Amino acid sequence: MLDPNQLRKDLPSVVKALAIRGVSFDTERFSQLEARRKSLQVETETLQARRNAVSKLIGQLKSRGEDASKEMAESQDIPARLKELELDLAAVQGELNDWLMTLPNLPHASVPAGASSDDNVEVRRWLPAHVQADAHGDPRPFAFEAKDHVSLGEPIGLDFETARKLSGARFMMLRGPIARLHRALAQFMLDLQTTEHGYQECYTPYIVNSSTLFGTGQLPKFKDDMFWVTKGGQDDEPGRDEQGNLVASEDLYLISTSEITLAGSVRDTIVAQQDLPLKLTAHTPCFRSEAGSGGRDTRGMIRQHQFDKVEMVQIVHPETSYDTLEEMVGHAEAVLQRLGVPYRVVLLCGGDMGFGATKTYDLEVWLPAQNTWREISSVSNCEAFQARRMQARYRADKGKPEYLHTLNGSGLAVGRALVAVLENYQQEDGSVVVPEALRPYMGGVAALSA
Structure with missing residues (x-):
């Protein structure tokens, strides 16, 4: 939530900042x-x-x-x-x-103006040593016609037909080798973030109440983009709090990202300054009802109602949050570099940022079959936007509590990483080489084929 004091003291600057995001105040x-x-x-x-x-x-x-x-x-x-x-x-x-509650966060001064992804600014790109760049700096095409991840995945266990029978469109079922590769990716990401980057691994609920979603900014604006589990006040009886007092039931929702539960863990909390930063990670399924909006990406795994993600969240002192943002981008980049897939880092413009972000970097991976870059991670600083909604604060040795800064980022989206591995490691015969970093999780298997 925006700071009411800032609105009262400097309304013109708030109006100007919101205009950069395309919002008229x-x-x-x-x-x-x-x-x-x-x-x-x-x-x-x-x-x-x-x-x-x-x-x-x-x-x-x-x-x-x-x-x-x-x-x-x-x-x-x-x-x-x-x-x-x-x-x-x-x-x-x-x-x-x-x-x-319906207004987005104010963009940082370094965020470029713009209305859409066309106005985002590329910061850098990375290509593995064995990949040559063309005149535009993109990876050169294969010597053979590249297949997309669906054609590559179906012979090794990618099954949309059964998923459609079970649940409808925008779901997938994985069997055998590709299911193992999917699991290997998630385990590799968790191990990297916990053993090398210092995150604490968490197992969180997949279902949360509406108070949690208001705190992290999904509600009220994105209510229709989420899956409801139950409607409070209809089938649910009132519950009791820890003191035994009757409390009204709340709507329950499936999480769209574990950012919700990781950041939400400090709701109504005062953290001692010496305990900062809090670095949290989790591997969870994510559920998004808007996955099929606009008829985009109707083929394959790019946009699904259910997908897995390894999330990174840091809860930090306000003075360190922008250094932390750069650090977290590096943590996401490390995953792609270990996997050996080409990617680029893009700074989002004001009109393309998420609701709660003040500044966001996207990591986009190269997909040979589409001959383009596709988002695989977003890393954002929310400053005190979520903390103010959650009443999440820190206290120094002396003085009153102050609002924390929260940051979140994908480290990475597992399904899209699977797409990137399939397409970038494909061979002319349709087999897929397993990246070196994943082989310990695959029992030493070096390639997948039908």
């Missing part, structure tokens, strides 16, 4: 709500002061044996008016907060 609406809030707050504080003064005056009058009936009558009217003001102020504040 209704300044008149904000000014009206803010004026109403201030008016109610001033009236409340004035009436509270009057209540205290009248109470004191009543005591003085009674001590002198004087008539205090007029003052007592006034004091009896004040609580009702204070209650009215409290309700009115809560309504205005609620309307303001609900609106702010």
Whole structure:
């Protein structure tokens, strides 16, 4: 959520920053709500002061044996008016907060202007030593016609037909060699992030409540992009909290990324400064109902309703978050370099960034069959955007708690990494060489073929 204090103190800069993201901010609406809030707050504080003064005056009058009936009558009217003001102020504040919840984060000053992926800026690219570049810096085509990952995968166990029978479109089933390769990729990624990059491995819930999703920014804006598991208040009975108090049930959702659970783990928490940074990783399935939007990527594994991902999350001191962003990009790059597949790093423009991000780098892998670069990881700094929604703070030895900064990134999307390996390691006979980094996880198998 945007910082309300920043809106009050420097509204023009907020409006300008949101415009870079293609968002038009209704300044008149904000000014009206803010004026109403201030008016109610001033009236409340004035009436509270009057209540205290009248109470004191009543005591003085009674001590002198004087008539205090007029003052007592006034004091009896004040609580009702204070209650009215409290309700009115809560309504205005609620309307303001609900609106702010729908607004994206402000872009960092280094984020380029632009409306779409066409305006993103390439930062660097990396090609393995055995891959030669063409005149444009892209990998040279194979000496034979490249097959896509579907044609390569089906002979070794990629099965869309059974998945379609079980669940419908945008699902896959893996059998035998390709299932093992998929598992090997996830294990390799987890081992790299935990043993070399210092992340703590986590196993998290795949189902979360709506409070968690509000905290990390998926709700309310992206509600229709998620899969609901249950509707709170329909089939669910109210539960009890840790103190045994009855609490209303909440909607439950399948996670679209384990960023939700890893970042959400510090909701309503004050972290000691000496415990920072928190570096967390998890391998989970991810569920996204928007996978088929726009009719794009209808063939294959690129856009699925269910896919696996190894996620990286860091929760850090605000002063270190941009250094951490660069570090996390390197952690994602290390996976692709060990796998030996060509990739490039792209800085996203304001119009192409995710909702909660202030700055995002995408890693795009080369897919020979498509003769193009495709996203395989996004790494973002959210600054205090999520922390403010989650009330996630840190405390130094002295001083009041301050909001943390949260960062997230794919390390990597397992299915897309599988696509990249199949297409970049294909041979003319249709077999697929197993990258050296994965062979220990494959029992030493060097190639896959029908």
